[in-house]
Amino acid sequence: xxxxxxxxxxxxxxxxxxxxxxxxxxxxxxxxxxxxxxxxxxxxxxxxxxxxxxxxxxxxxxxxxxxxxxxxxxxxxxxxxxxxxxxxxxxxxxxxxxxxxxxxxxxxxxxxxxxxxxxxxxxxxxxxxxxxxxxxxxxxxxxxxxxxxxxxxxxxxxxxxxxxxxxxxxxxxxxxxxxxxxxxxxxxxxxxxxxxxxxxxxxxxxxxxxxxxxxxxxxxxxxxxxxxxxxxxxxxxxxxxxxxxxxxxxxxxxxxxxxxxxxxxxxxxxxxxxxxxxxxxxxxxxxxxxxxxxxxxxxxxxxxxxxxxxxxxxxxxxxxxxxxxxxxxxxxxxx
Amino acid sequence: xxxxxxxxxxxxxxxxxxxxxxxxxxxxxxxxxxxxxxxxxxxxxxxxxxxxxxxxxxxxxxxxxxxxxxxxxxxxxxxxxxxxxxxxxxxxxxxxxxxxxxxxxxxxxxxxxxxxxxxxxxxxxxxxxxxxxxxxxxxxxxxxxxxxxxxxxxxxxxxxxxxxxxxxxxxxxxxxxxxxxxxxxxxxxxxxxxxxxxxxxxxxxxxxxxxxxxxxxxxxxxxxxxxxxxxxxxxxxxxxxxxxxxxxxxxxxxxxxxxxxxxxxxxxxxxxxxxxxxxxxxxxxxxxxxxxxxxxxxxxxxxxxxxxxxxxxxxxxxxxxxxxxxxxxxxxxxx
Numbered sequence: 001x002x003x004x005x006x007x008x009x010x011x012x013x014x015x016x017x018x019x020x021x022x023x024x025x026x027x028x029x030x031x032x033x034x035x036x037x038x039x040x041x042x043x044x045x046x047x048x049x050x051x052x053x054x055x056x057x058x059x060x061x062x063x064x065x066x067x068x069x070x071x072x073x074x075x076x077x078x079x080x081x082x083x084x085x086x087x088x089x090x091x092x093x094x095x096x097x098x099x100x101x102x103x104x105x106x107x108x109x110x111x112x113x114x115x116x117x118x119x120x121x122x123x124x125x126x127x128x129x130x131x132x133x134x135x136x137x138x139x140x141x142x143x144x145x146x147x148x149x150x151x152x153x154x155x156x157x158x159x160x161x162x163x164x165x166x167x168x169x170x171x172x173x174x175x176x177x178x179x180x181x182x183x184x185x186x187x188x189x190x191x192x193x194x195x196x197x198x199x200x201x202x203x204x205x206x207x208x209x210x211x212x213x214x215x216x217x218x219x220x221x222x223x224x225x226x227x228x229x230x231x232x233x234x235x236x237x238x239x240x241x242x243x244x245x246x247x248x249x250x251x252x253x254x255x256x257x258x259x260x261x262x263x264x265x266x267x268x269x270x271x272x273x274x275x276x277x278x279x280x281x282x283x284x285x286x287x288x289x290x291x292x293x294x295x296x297x298x299x300x301x302x303x304x305x306x307x308x309x310x311x312x313x314x315x316x317x318x319x320x321x322x323x324x325x326x327x328x329x330x331x332x333x334x335x
Numbered sequence: 336x337x338x339x340x341x342x343x344x345x346x347x348x349x350x351x352x353x354x355x356x357x358x359x360x361x362x363x364x365x366x367x368x369x370x371x372x373x374x375x376x377x378x379x380x381x382x383x384x385x386x387x388x389x390x391x392x393x394x395x396x397x398x399x400x401x402x403x404x405x406x407x408x409x410x411x412x413x414x415x416x417x418x419x420x421x422x423x424x425x426x427x428x429x430x431x432x433x434x435x436x437x438x439x440x441x442x443x444x445x446x447x448x449x450x451x452x453x454x455x456x457x458x459x460x461x462x463x464x465x466x467x468x469x470x471x472x473x474x475x476x477x478x479x480x481x482x483x484x485x486x487x488x489x490x491x492x493x494x495x496x497x498x499x500x501x502x503x504x505x506x507x508x509x510x511x512x513x514x515x516x517x518x519x520x521x522x523x524x525x526x527x528x529x530x531x532x533x534x535x536x537x538x539x540x541x542x543x544x545x546x547x548x549x550x551x552x553x554x555x556x557x558x559x560x561x562x563x564x565x566x567x568x569x570x571x572x573x574x575x576x577x578x579x580x581x582x583x584x585x586x587x588x589x590x591x592x593x594x595x596x597x598x599x600x601x602x603x604x605x606x607x608x609x610x611x612x613x614x615x616x617x618x619x620x621x622x623x624x625x626x627x628x629x630x631x632x633x634x635x636x637x638x639x640x641x642x643x644x645x646x647x648x649x650x651x652x653x654x655x656x657x658x659x660x661x662x663x664x665x666x667x668x669x670x
Contacts, residue, residue, distance in 0.1 A: 078414070079444045080445060109411065110414050110415060110447045111414065111445060137576070149636070151638060152638035153638035157629070179568065226565050228561075228562075230562065236629065241472070243625055244622050245611065245614045245615065245622065245626075246622075247616050252632070253625075274447065279447075280582045281417075283582065291580075294578075294579070294585055298492065303488035
């Protein structure tokens with residue numbers, strides 16, 4: 001028996017949609033979640049791909065996500081849109097508000113979209129690409145569960161607190177980065193524990209606050225931020241902007257809400273977007289060219305632009321489909 | 336003879352103002368620059384304090400700053416303010432636009448201030464505190480001179496590209512961070528070279544692109560970003576947002592403009608500010624308390640909040656004044 005099975009993107013979409021609706025999610029929510037899961041599989045981001053169907057159903061069964069959520073959109077200020085996700089996934093709120101938010105940004109120059117009361121498990125690049133596709137520059141962030149210690153500290157406080165940024169380019173794929181402010185992704189840490197692999201130094205501490213390379217000890221202790229006190233400052237900023245400022249859960253509150261069920265983080269997300277044309281003024285081509293010069297200067301010296309591997313995978317998957325681990329496929333089908 | 340001389344803050348202010356006007360700067364520009372120089376001395380940030388008077392006069396004599404600049408403010412979109420600094424220092428543009436920008440932010444919820452065609456040498460925390468003082472959350476960034484290589488690269492491209500963030504707190508000093516996206520500050524690198532001190536590993540490369548701990552070799556080669564590819568992505572974002580997006584100099588353009596004169600960087604600055612009350616909604620005290628809980632959780636485990644040393648120094652200097660190296664004082668007086 002082959003270890004992998006092959007699926008076209010349409011088949012992957014059907015598998016996801018059927019699994020989610022069978023579990024009790026509304027068609028709308030199933031569709032919004034399916035969009036990101038299939039996009040991640042397509043781009044080779046397995047950690048945020050169809051595997052997450054298992055987590056979605058687990059979160060549903062734990063009562064930690066509203067499977068029939070109906071997002072409510074409110075313009076609370078000329079440049080501020082709030083979407084109450086009704087305890088559904090962030091993705092449906094994002095989908096529903098994307099067009100009116102884009103219009104707002106083009107009118108105002110810059111605007112913020114706040115998603116409140118959402119369950120969040122998806123890759124942040126997906127959220128910023130939603131807006132680079134519409135010609136906007138976008139910055140997005142969200143807290144998660146309190147797993148990461150501040151620089152100089154000994155106990156978990158921050159989430160992995162990803163920050164994603166996207167810049168639409170004149171031709172082809174946008175410039176997009178998306179990284180956790182933790183020194184290692186939570187999923188990577190879990191894989192190290194599952195495979196009993198030692199961690200590189202500097203990624204985590206044990207529950208006594210001592211440096212540790214044992215993944216199990218780090219999961220009982222805390223992960224560290226990337227880049228020392230600077231990464232720690234950025235992680236704090238994410239708690240402030242996408243937690244306190246939007247009056248939603250910080251990472252400790254999300255973990256408390258989880259109550260040991262192993263569900264996806266609950267809370268809010270902040271997206272700030274800017275209209276290139278409004279900012280660039282009378283000579284937008286010159287300004288776009290400045291950006292292109294930076295990209296060229298990066299790649300000309302052998303350095304890489306982020307997301308390039310994803311875009312390469314994407315081109316292949318669109319025609320050739322994706323492969324899925326057979327065990328994972330069977331686990332999904334038996335949900 | 337004593338090595339240090341003592342100055343009250345009023346005396347420091349007079350020294351700075353007289354030096355700048357004598358050199359040919361307008362009273363307005365001298366006043367705006369003096370504000371930040373004295374604030375830095377007061378906070379113990381000597382690298383951005385009165386020592387910079389020497390750089391200001393050098394930049395003036397090189398013809399790289401307009402000493403009688405008159406900033407022009409334009410509201411180009413409901414949430415977007417542009418200030419043309421007229422090739423003067425960013426500080427006068429910031430000072431002149433601060434009140435109208437604050438009003439815009441309070442009306443719109445979020446807004447951006449673009450400073451174009453400015454000379455920039457000052458500490459970024461000063462710029463964000465201008466807005467935390469007015470009750471706003473603020474994020475600021477600027478490119479500089481191309482001194483820093485992208486992760487995986489071999490040649491200088493980015494500036495030290497600082498990012499500063501400020502959050503007004505209910506009582507007392509704001510939460511403020513301000514860091515270079517380079518692994519070491521330019522001034523620190525220069526001090527290491529002057530004192531012939533070896534650098535820690537991982538901060539720079541020589542002109543062949545090889546890792547080096549020799550400060551002179553790194554100044555001929557390139558500095559590295561903090562935090563590997565993540566810091567490199569943030570440095571890229573600063574070039575894009577505070578260079579290309581605002582249609583102003585990127586760091587390579589600023590360095591080219593400098594033409595070997597050793598002047599301060601020329602280009603633009605981006606400030607994004609948000610109104611806490613508009614974002615927080617109906618229960619702002621709860622939201623503020625979420626932020627305070629994060630700060631308490633940081634300090635309770637022995638970790639530090641950024642800028643605390645500055646705020647401590649500030650309390651002392653306001654009553655006791657500052658000390659200045661006698662040699663520096665004499666260099667300033669003889670300008």
